[in-house]
Amino acid sequence: MMLDAADLTARLIRCPSVTPEEGGALVLLEEVLSGAGFECHRVDRNGTSNLFARWGAKGARTFGFNGHTDVVPPGDPASWTHPPFSGHLDDDGVIWGRGATDMKSGVAAFVTAAVDFVTQTPPDGAVILTITGDEEGPSRDGTIAILDWMEANGERMDACIVGEPSNPEVMGEMMKIGRRGSATYHIAAKGVQGHAAYPHRAKNPLHALTRYLADLTAEPLDQGTEHFDPTGLQITSIDCGNPASNVIPESATAVVNIRFNDLHTGASLAAMLTERAALVTSETGVTLTVSAQISGEAFMTRPGAFVDLVRGVVQQETNRQPALSTSGGTSDARFVKDHCPVVEFGLVGAHMHQVNERVPAQQVRQLKTIYQRILERYFE
Template sequence: MSLKSNVDPVELTAALVRCPSVTPADAGALDILHELLSDAGFACAWADRGGIRNLFARWGSQGNTRSFGFNGHTDVVPIGDEAAWTMPPFRAEIKDGIMYGRGTTDMKSGVAAFAAAAIDYVQNTPPDGSVVITITGDEEGESIDGTLALLEYMEQNNERMDVCLVGEPTCPNTMGEMIKIGRRGSMTVKFRVIGKQGHSAYPHRANNPLPAMMRLMDRLASRELDAGTKHFDPSTLAVVTVDTGNPATNVIPAECSAAVNIRFNDEHSGASLSAWIKEEVEAIRTGFGVQVETHVKISGESFITPPGDLSAMVSRAVQEVTGVTPELSTTGGTSDARFMKSHCPVVEFGLVGQSMHQVDEHVSVEHIVQLKEVYTRILQDYFA
């Protein structure tokens, strides 16, 4: 693929969508970007780890006084039932100004837009500073060997970003309406309650784990974690599964399992919530005489990039291009911004995300063009 100056972000989005890069497969998507960025004068390197491909690219000299960074991913979620799609999921067909395909929204269009903006900007107006691009193939998966591997590569090779923009889709309904300046933390806790199996007609000879599990789930789900904070909505806890695997109605099972997912704001940490859950588990264990095993996975801590120069700069660019004044928000799930925030100040701005992960995922061609223009204006403002 030979795209040079004046890179068409729509054409580049289509080329990336045609790579069936269902996580953790790459399917050639990062090779397209590697060639494109290398041809434009970016110093490119692979930061692969654990079988995951990750691309680092820098325009400008290492150690420049100013460095603006973009971050994104090219891996996508599975397509589900292909028969349910009315448009082929990996053909990037355009109909009535809409491009269809897995990854069109989340987030190959975002990657295409910032790659195109960066290439055109550095070739047309070489800045006094560096532009850094990091793209992973492990955002939709375990996220262990993706952006974390890129950050490790940067630390080992004395590379840096002074600020970073993640190109995830951030707008709920209208292009330009929302910038993410933080994210809630996320953790999942799995429970296994072990009692004693027995006949349901003789419950005194058994120790039913189900009442213990139901009491535990009720105690966890009934607690109001907080009322929200200055920049965050209230934290939430959802019971996502309860399983016994018991088809018999005359048998008290020996054990059962369950899981909860917690999305938490800056009033909590993974450690403080883990400590609370440990107390609740201990109360159930002693009260019901059962064994309780727990497994905690903290996907990310909550974080906030306080409103300031970075968010103001992005807001100006969004308003100039779209005519919409964006809201600064911390809503939604997790993204790789949770890793970038440990390196430098980070915000997120991208397309309307209504169709992401859905059948017939799609994006407005006009919005892709607008997004490239937003990113271009941000670079112009940053290096002015």
């Protein structure tokens, strides 16, 4: 009997797996997958729960899926039409709950697709599912931990789909073939404290810092590339912690977030910011220092056989040719890309992270069909 992706989505939603809690979601999936002949391993690290599952022989030609069962907090339950962990299916065929879009539905779709595929038409090859409980959190012990475990144990995927929501409005309009890089830079300015009435006896760090930030935002960093939008730089915080209006503070800080294309790396941007900071330091006497926190580098899976296969199936099942995009924030594809070619295709992401997150059950079933057709085409 074929598995219903919508039913599994609702069951997963009923598992309260707010990062870093496992909530029973991976236990449920391991039960479903092991019952279908998948070899399952829990790859837990530093309190983070992860699941690796493989059907077929190790070392055979292998197709993989990646996703996460952890979810963001639901907020005030009273603001929800239906309880956030109810997995309620309403009369219009819509499933409600935290994770309905991002991304318990995607996980349910590729799990049920994989199970039905290997039981109905066992391939000459292997299918690997990597499912983490740490995508919405720090992401240090999630997909990275699974990939580390796979390398240590001789496991390998030849290609992988990350099942994150990829469509802005309707199914089939977009797939992700890469992502911009993401980095956060902390700028510290150290001056000399003094009385606001005697500025010549002080060095105002805010004047130097705001000058520096104005220079960073005066012109775009680039105009974009063939597959990437222009790099975006946003100032997200300026602070000096000064409660007194008549005191020039000694220090101030700012935070800058940059989403960058393939013209840059996190390190090259850090070098540019540091060079500009040194110039302001030399001209003002206020010391500016830069520290970097790089979440991921820009990457892209070049159009070719793998991208064409996924795109072709999506077009066949939705009557839309998906745009090949690198837009959006970060995802665990930034880790998978170091292991094998990776693309992202999933549901419409309109309601992710919102109160009253929900998804049409038929859309989840359609996604399952797309994933199963991709497996069939891959192993033809």
